[in-house]
Amino acid sequence: MAPDTEATPLARALTATVTGLLSDIAGTGTDNIRGGYTRPVYSTAELDLRNWFIEQATTRGLSVETDLNGAIWAWWDVPGGDRSNSLVTGSHLDSVPGGGAFDGPLGVASALVAVDILKSRIATPARPLAVVVFPEEEGSRFGVACLGSRLMTGAIDPDKARNLRDQDGSTFADVAKANGLDPRFIGRDEKLLGQIGAFVELHVEQGRGLIDLDQPIAIASSILGHGRWRLSVHGQGNHAGTTLMADRHDPMVSASRIVVAIRDIARNQTNARATVGRLQPVPGGTNVIASRVDFWLDVRHPDDAVTAHVVEAIHAQARLIAAEEGCTVELREESLSPTVHFDPALQKELQLALPQAPILDTGAGHDAGVLAPYVPTAMVFVRNPSGVSHSPEEHVVDEDAETGARTLADALHGLMA
Numbered sequence: 001m002a003p004d005t006e007a008t009p010l011a012r013a014l015t016a017t018v019t020g021l022l023s024d025i026a027g028t029g030t031d032n033i034r035g036g037y038t039r040p041v042y043s044t045a046e047l048d049l050r051n052w053f054i055e056q057a058t059t060r061g062l063s064v065e066t067d068l069n070g071a072i073w074a075w076w077d078v079p080g081g082d083r084s085n086s087l088v089t090g091s092h093l094d095s096v097p098g099g100g101a102f103d104g105p106l107g108v109a110s111a112l113v114a115v116d117i118l119k120s121r122i123a124t125p126a127r128p129l130a131v132v133v134f135p136e137e138e139g140s141r142f143g144v145a146c147l148g149s150r151l152m153t154g155a156i157d158p159d160k161a162r163n164l165r166d167q168d169g170s171t172f173a174d175v176a177k178a179n180g181l182d183p184r185f186i187g188r189d190e191k192l193l194g195q196i197g198a199f200v201e202l203h204v205e206q207g208r209g210l211i212d213l214d215q216p217i218a219i220a221s222s223i224l225g226h227g228r229w230r231l232s233v234h235g236q237g238n239h240a241g242t243t244l245m246a247d248r249h250d251p252m253v254s255a256s257r258i259v260v261a262i263r264d265i266a267r268n269q270t271n272a273r274a275t276v277g278r279l280q281p282v283p284g285g286t287n288v289i290a291s292r293v294d295f296w297l298d299v300r301h302p303d304d305a306v307t308a309h310v311v312e313a314i315h316a317q318a319r320l321i322a323a324e325e326g327c328t329v330e331l332r333e334e335s336l337s338p339t340v341h342f343d344p345a346l347q348k349e350l351q352l353a354l355p356q357a358p359i360l361d362t363g364a365g366h367d368a369g370v371l372a373p374y375v376p377t378a379m380v381f382v383r384n385p386s387g388v389s390h391s392p393e394e395h396v397v398d399e400d401a402e403t404g405a406r407t408l409a410d411a412l413h414g415l416m417a
């Protein structure tokens with residue numbers, strides 16, 4: 001037998017494993033400060049991953065296309081090329097700062113291996129099948145999570161998207177243009193959306209549900225409603241040495257107290273989660289009392305009315321705290337995703353392929369959640385033995401990763417019947 005190194009690219013692809021594919025990209029976008037990966041959308045790292053995906057898809061004979069909003073689609077077409085009622089699977093390749101290796105890439109690698117498994121079983125698919133890579137799922141560059149799928153579905157106004165800015169001040173329109181998109185044409189893609197018959201996203205589990213149940217795979221029931229708000233506390237910038245403590249209007253002091261209040265308000269509301277993970281003083285100098293502090297609030301709850309109530313309570317408390325320092329506060333919504341319940345019929349079909357799999361909800365957002373109001377959508381979760389995510393400690397053992405891909409192949413195969 002010829003040694004593996006002499007195998008053709010196609011032969012190599014058809015013996016690929018999820019773990020092997022992930023090890024191909026293990027050196028891309030490593031974060032030397034935090035550990036893990038920092039792969040913001042359209043960074044060198046994310047572009048390298050997109051090219052890796054295109055190469056993998058092309059090697060498998062899939063037709064690769066980038067849509068108007070920057071999502072990459074790799075199609076296994078039916079004879080004749082009709083793409084109506086397509087099955088779509090996939091995930092994202094961008095990451096949070098210092099994220100894990102699996103959040104996003106696991107779904108993409110598993111989708112490629114699922115295609116391999118299906119190709120070993122059938123010569124042509126009974127329904128067109130596409131593997132998709134959505135851009136900016138994390139929203140870690142432009143602030144709005146699932147920006148690609150929001151644009152495709154029309155869930156975000158294209159004008160709002162064009163004007164989003166990254167931390168360097170570049171607009172999404174400019175960055176999109178520099179990466180081959182025409183920002184005039186971003187937005188709802190009626191044709192593509194109309195072609196999707198079902199979307200199934202495989203994802204690493206981001207909590208402890210499967211650990212506690214001692215199971216490798218789950219089917220998702222729902223995603224908690226969640227949103228992002230930007231709080232800005234305005235005070236008076238001044239000199240750290242000459243400004244007496246009694247004379248200060250220091251927004252950093254207000255912001256610190258507001259962060260604690262946010263934790264307390266969320267603790268008092270069953271099932272609520274509220275986080276401040278990013279805080280930016282302006283101008284940000286050791287011997288400078290800040291003139292403004294911006295920080296970002298992430299709030300989640302299964303009941304959207306409770307989410308709104310928690311945010312109102314935070315806003316009211318923030319106003320009081322800021323006033324005590326002679327500061328003012330403004331709060332702006334950056335994105336909001338209502339609680340999503342996945343398609344019950346599709347969930348039942350997945351249960352046929354995965355009779356042992358428990359049904360779990362999740363507090364993490366996904367492109368599948370954005371697509372759910374528009375097309376039948378489902379998710380499959382793979383056990384994460386650390387129970388930790390958005391962190392380098394996120395993990396999946398090899399055996400579970402391969403089980404996930406086989407499971408995804410079985411589910412897609414079942415949906416072709």
Ligand code: GLV
Pocket residue numbers: 137138145363364365366
């Ligand atoms: C994305 O993973 C999110 O839940 O914020």
Ligand code: MN
Pocket residue numbers: 092103104137203365366
């Ligand atoms: Mn993800």
Ligand code: MN
Pocket residue numbers: 096103138364390
């Ligand atoms: Mn994530």
